[in-house]
Structure formats: C-alpha cells, structure tokens
Amino acid sequence: MCRMLGYLGPPVLLDDLLYAPDSSLLKQTVDAQMLAMLNLAGFGFAAWDPDWPKPEAPLCYRNTQVAIFDRNVQAMARKLQARAVVAHLRGVPYRSDTQVNIENVHPFHFEGLPIVMAHNGDLSGFNQIRFDLVEHIKPEFARRIHGSADSAWIYAMVVSALENPEGPLTTTEILRAIEQTLTTLRKIRERHGIHRSSSVNLIFGDGRNLVATRFTFDFGRFDVAPFQGGIEFLSQWYTLGRDYGLHDGEWKMIGGPEGADAVIVASEPLTRDVATWVEVPEYSALSVTRSDGALRGEVVTLDA
Numbered sequence: 001m002c003r004m005l006g007y008l009g010p011p012v013l014l015d016d017l018l019y020a021p022d023s024s025l026l027k028q029t030v031d032a033q034m035l036a037m038l039n040l041a042g043f044g045f046a047a048w049d050p051d052w053p054k055p056e057a058p059l060c061y062r063n064t065q066v067a068i069f070d071r072n073v074q075a076m077a078r079k080l081q082a083r084a085v086v087a088h089l090r091g092v093p094y095r096s097d098t099q100v101n102i103e104n105v106h107p108f109h110f111e112g113l114p115i116v117m118a119h120n121g122d123l124s125g126f127n128q129i130r131f132d133l134v135e136h137i138k139p140e141f142a143r144r145i146h147g148s149a150d151s152a153w154i155y156a157m158v159v160s161a162l163e164n165p166e167g168p169l170t171t172t173e174i175l176r177a178i179e180q181t182l183t184t185l186r187k188i189r190e191r192h193g194i195h196r197s198s199s200v201n202l203i204f205g206d207g208r209n210l211v212a213t214r215f216t217f218d219f220g221r222f223d224v225a226p227f228q229g230g231i232e233f234l235s236q237w238y239t240l241g242r243d244y245g246l247h248d249g250e251w252k253m254i255g256g257p258e259g260a261d262a263v264i265v266a267s268e269p270l271t272r273d274v275a276t277w278v279e280v281p282e283y284s285a286l287s288v289t290r291s292d293g294a295l296r297g298e299v300v301t302l303d304a
Contacts, residue, residue: 009262039091043067048207121199182304
C-alpha cells in the first residue's frame with residue numbers, strides 16, 4: 001500500500017511536511033508507523049500558491065526513484081512554500097509483474113484541470129474490470145490515461161463525473177463525483193463476481209478544496225492474505241488548527257479546530273504528539289474548503 005498527505009492553509013515550507021516532522025511523509029518510505037511494508041515505487045506531489053504564475057494550476061513533480069534518495073525533492077522542499085499540497089509515496093506488491101514507471105506515480109493530473117488525486121489502496125481484480133470502466137469515462141479523458149494501475153482509471157472516472165471539470169469546483173461537486181464513481185465500481189465488481197476487500201482511500205485537491213475518503217469495498221473478505229502487512233481497513237487521519245510547525249522543540253498543530261485556518265490529512269499522523277489527530281471514520285470523507293482565509297470542514301458519510 002501507499003502513504004499520502006494533503007495540506008490546506010497558510011504558506012508552509014514543503015520540508016515541514018515531507019522531511020522535518022517525526023513521521024514525515026518521506027520518512028515513511030522505510031519506517032511507516034501504521035504499515036508493515038516499504039514504500040519504494042516512487043513519489044510525487046502537487047502544490048498551489050496564489051503568488052505563483054497561473055495559481056489555479058498545480059505545480060506537479062513525480063519520480064520513480066526511491067523517495068528518500070531524491071535530492072531534487074529535498075532541494076525543492078527547502079525552498080518552496082505552498083498554501084495547498086497533495087503528496088503521495090507509492091508502495092506496491094513485491095512481485096516481478098508489478099510496474100514501477102512514471103505513468104503510475106501519483107498524484108494524477110490531467111493538464112488543464114485544476115484537480116489532482118492520490119490513492120491509497122488496491123482494486124482487487126482490476127484487470128478483469130478495466131475495460132468495463134471505459135463507458136464511464138469521457139473520451140477526451142480516456143485518451144489521456146497513460147497509467148496501467150487502477151488509480152489512473154479512478155481519477156479519470158471521477159473527473160468524467162464532474163459537471164465542469166475545468167472548475168472552479170466545490171467540495172459538494174467533488175464528493176458527488178467520488179460517490180458516483182464508487183457506486184459504478186461496486187456495480188461492475190458485483191457483475192464480475194469480485195468480492196475481495198479493496199481499499200479506496202483518496203485525497204483530491206485543487207488548491208482551494210480538499211476531500212479525503214476512507215473507504216473499502218467488501219471489508220474483511222480475502223481469498224489470499226492482503227499484501228499491505230495484514231491491514232484490512234487502511235488508515236486516514238487529519239488534524240485541524242492554526243500555526244502548524246515546530247513548537248517548543250516538537251512538531252504539532254496548535255489551536256484546535258475552532259477557528260482553524262489549516263488542515264493536514266495523512267495516511268498516518270506526521271507528529272510524535274498524536275493528541276490533535278482524528279481518524280477519518282470508515283466509509284466517510286473529510287471535506288474542507290478555504291474561503292476568505294478561513295477553513296470550513298466537515299466529515300460526511302459516503303453514499304456509495
């Protein structure tokens with residue numbers, strides 16, 4: 001399985017998310033606290049800031065190199081500040097048929113659209129259902145799918161379900177498209193007789209909105225042991241507050257959710273102090289939008 005994170009709030013140095021904290025995203029390459037496997041199959045991020053040229057378009061970076069050895073990321077992280085980030089560390093089964101290539105590195109993004117997606121999970125039997133998905137993807141997006149993994153196709157299905165994928169978008173529209181995609185996947189899986197537990201933890205971001213799901217099909221049903229270290233319902237956590245950073249020698253988000261102006265959502269808490277972190281409930285989504293410097297967020301049950 002993978003590790004991922006999303007951030008929305010005041011400008012933050014990428015280093016403060018990717019490297020510096022106790023359990024930063026890139027430390028999870030080899031030492032994830034809630035996953036019994038290494039994550040060696042690539043790393044990527046998308047970032048937004050209103051002071052950059054074309055602020056509605058994300059700055060995207062992806063590389064198949066083992067993340068902790070990527071000096072380009074380290075150099076950028078020490079210099080770049082962003083108000084919104086979606087980042088992903090790819091973990092894959094240790095098998096010779098697994099494809100480690102740039103087309104399958106997250107986050108996924110089609111040029112000209114504001115929204116990106118990261119996925120933590122695995123659609124069991126994907127090769128059986130792949131071409132059943134085509135009728136649910138708009139031709140202009142189907143032609144742009146280069147990845148062979150399930151995640152690339154999930155992204156194409158969600159943006160196809162958006163009424164106006166070029167934006168601007170709302171969290172309501174993003175959630176509706178996610179629910180439509182999950183419902184379609186459920187029906188296709190049932191048609192093919194696929195009932196193996198399959199996680200679909202997602203993070204969608206467009207620089208102004210952040211939507212993170214914690215979802216699985218057919219929870220607990222396995223014909224073979226899960227490859228993600230025995231974990232059946234993958235974790236997703238978030239923390240809301242103000243002034244995320246180093247406080248008295250310890251990384252934390254302070255201030256609490258009341259009047260919060262920042263949110264971090266991640267596969268596992270980034271900080272040693274986990275008191276401010278809350279787990280996204282099963283079969284739910286965290287929905288956060290930024291307006292006039294303030295954040296409005298809620299946890300909603302997924303109707304899928």
